[in-house]
Amino acid sequence: MAEYIESLQNLAEQFGRLEGVGRKSALRMAFSVLDMTEEEAATFAKAVLDAKEKIHLCPICQNLTDRERCYICDDETRDRSVICVVADAKTVIAMEKVREYRGLYHVLHGVLSPLNGITPDKLRIKELLTRVGDDSVKEVIVATNADVEGETTAMYIARLLRPLGIKVTRLAFGIAVGTDIEYTDEVTLFRALQGRQDV
């Protein structure tokens, strides 16, 4: 039926274009909009436009922000000698949830993947080099995933920054807390073994 109600079908298609939304969920969401009042639907539509219009990249760390600079770069209490390099803004959210890290971030907006045409000039690596140019930065923590692209990106950044006398580290990979060693895959176990520490 939906295909006969053009505006419903159209709305469902729009929802279906969002990441991780299947055809059925998209239709259910479109129906949810019909259940809204006119005012709620207007608020919803405005939120879409607002987010797109107001959010831009922080000129320093390239993270998303709707202010001039992002709230982390603006925060005077953060440790300016450490920069955590991440692939995207979602990783910043994950890291901030830990409430342990007090340094700054740098968002690359992707990871190196030459086969897919993602070369260093496509990422925000130039901006990272500008930031570490002054002597205040002592350490760069590369927090990319443990897959081929993530590792390649970490290696590339390490090779760029080490000659400048900056310590480059990588997040530890190993057995996830709460999981059973018995059921841990070999690659993870290998990394856990490699990264073993004194007790």
Add this chain to the structure above:
Amino acid sequence: MAEYIESLQNLAEQFGRLEGVGRKSALRMAFSVLDMTEEEAATFAKAVLDAKEKIHLCPICQNLTDRERCYICDDETRDRSVICVVADAKTVIAMEKVREYRGLYHVLHGVLSPLNGITPDKLRIKELLTRVGDDSVKEVIVATNADVEGETTAMYIARLLRPLGIKVTRLAFGIAVGTDIEYTDEVTLFRALQGRQDV
């Protein structure tokens, strides 16, 4: 972090208000919007407003439509002697997918639930009575769920229509095709037994 970017947080909250969308999915969808071009975001926002503005209820069957009357009521080839009564527009979509039913529909927009304040006057039952007023309607198939509210609604409609000489039927409940009798719950098995048919 999201809570520090007001427009991102706001958009995620809007997505979170849609049926079946959790907090994490809502945030992921909000990020999807940021990945859109300005034009795509505008199209998305417009689709929300359009759907809300253009879609209304068909004056005959109370189904959703963006035309004067819905495409089913408008279809001259449909059998006007049978009306399938459903709780919502989504059930019409499910029924139409079968491509077997050629009659008309009537959408109640809910099921009776006196405890939750859903009394007959809250549903589109009056409109159904108006429709069966002329003699063309011979059968009304009540396609509500097999739960307490659905059964109550079906009973209520049957009691209203039978005195008018209209045949009132109910969809068959039983073992779903493709499932194992071994794993079928007792209530379903009971209904299947009750509805057993000659081979």
